[in-house]
Amino acid sequence: MFLGHAITIQQLFGQLLIGLINGSFYALLSLGLAVIFGMLNIVNFAHGALYMMGAFCAYFLLHEFGLNYWWALIVAPLMVGAFGALLERTLLARLRGLDPLYGLLLTFGLALVVQGLFQNFFGASGLPYAIPPQLSGARNLGFMFLPNYRAWVIGFSASICFATWFAIEKTRLGAYLRAATENPTIARAFGLNVPRMITLTYGFGVALAALAGVLAAPINQVRPGMGADIIAVVFAVVVIGGMGSILGSIITGFALGVVEGLTKVFYPEASNTVVFVIMAVVLLIRPAGLFGKVA
């Protein structure tokens, strides 16, 4: 379809890049959701708030403790992940065996509380977080300028996603995780400490969200509402990919980021809705999602 305006190659690649960046965040966030959903059978509505906490954590580490971006990449996921593990132990663990709806309500409530508290203390406007000096600047690829920080975000997210996939699908620890996901009762009867695995899995999924938050801090500003803004799309990504599918969440995350970017080039009016349109179509044709197992 020709839409009456010339599309330059710079525009195309520019939007592709933005799409890949967004896709990096979608992939990291939906991957965490998939890991959590697989093991806990809970749709973690607090995910956006925890992503936001990761970004704030990076901000405070820098301004209160003088720990730079590179430290934040390690410390923020650990801290927010530990907070997640605590939430699981003290609150979510009590819902085990109940209808998954309770988990959804609890995490949704937690998201509102956390976001409300941050808004109360920091206001709705954003706090700036500078790009680390090692990654400032851009390189000329001939057909476009590629900002170094953006290249880093895409490469680093893809590596983390791949490492997570590898750990779950190819290692012994991952086999424990898959076994406990598939049949927790028998896995436990073989001596695996399943409750502890559940806590650590939730903590890990949360740490992925916090990591995404740190990566996002220098791109968008650090704002209490940043999680709520992105999470609706991320849930659509999870539905499209198929609940609980590890590889599905990664591929779908990156792919939908790109689709969104391309839509901005070819039909900008639809760029905010295209993901939801795809979600509706997928739900009609393949309700279990593109990578989900059809029951």
Added chain:
Amino acid sequence: MATAEKAPPTLAVAGLNAWYGESHILHGVDFEVRPGEVVTLLGRNGAGKTTTLKAIMGIVGKRTGSVAFAGRETIGLSSDRVARLGVAICPEERAIFASLSVRENLMLPPRVAAGGLALERIFTLFPNLAERLASGGGKLSGGEQQMLAIARILRTGARFLMLDEPTEGLAPVIVRQIGATIAELKREGFTILLVEQNFNFARTVSDRYYVMEHGHIAIGFANADLDANDMEQLHVRLGV
């Protein structure tokens, strides 16, 4: 003999009650298994045999009474702690993990003690498994699933095995192979609690039997001195 008398039973179950939610299934189960024995629980469908194994393992909803393993009370322990004391279960539904390869299934249960069977030994007992290591756990035949379900608990060093109807629905040649395996494990000093509906199979491997009825032990026999009267009892209670 004096020392053997003093050694506590491998498993001593006393006054065991168990529930699934609101349904009260076990009503005071009492029996014991001594070191090195193969003891078989017999009983009609729904008598509570599987529930007894699950209650020993700690995977029923609620249980009361006493389950002592090698003299140690386990009624208050979670199932992972019971497993780590050296109790291993081969469940009735086999519970092979479809999301794991055969190799991963085999290697899944963590080691709980020294003295588990080496992999080569396991592959001599079950040669078919060696050829299927890379397959998905969901791709095995019924017989292969059963072999894998037994094989994976032999590696762990657990010396007390609970096998729930390991011959159910299998071809005679595989039933014989499993019978030979149980006899071999007994020779190696494993203690085994078997659940069987097939008395003729149980007879070839068991030292003693208990017959379950309606959630408790109705009667016990030793294999060595089964007489015509005992056979009559078994006939009445089991229809064998």
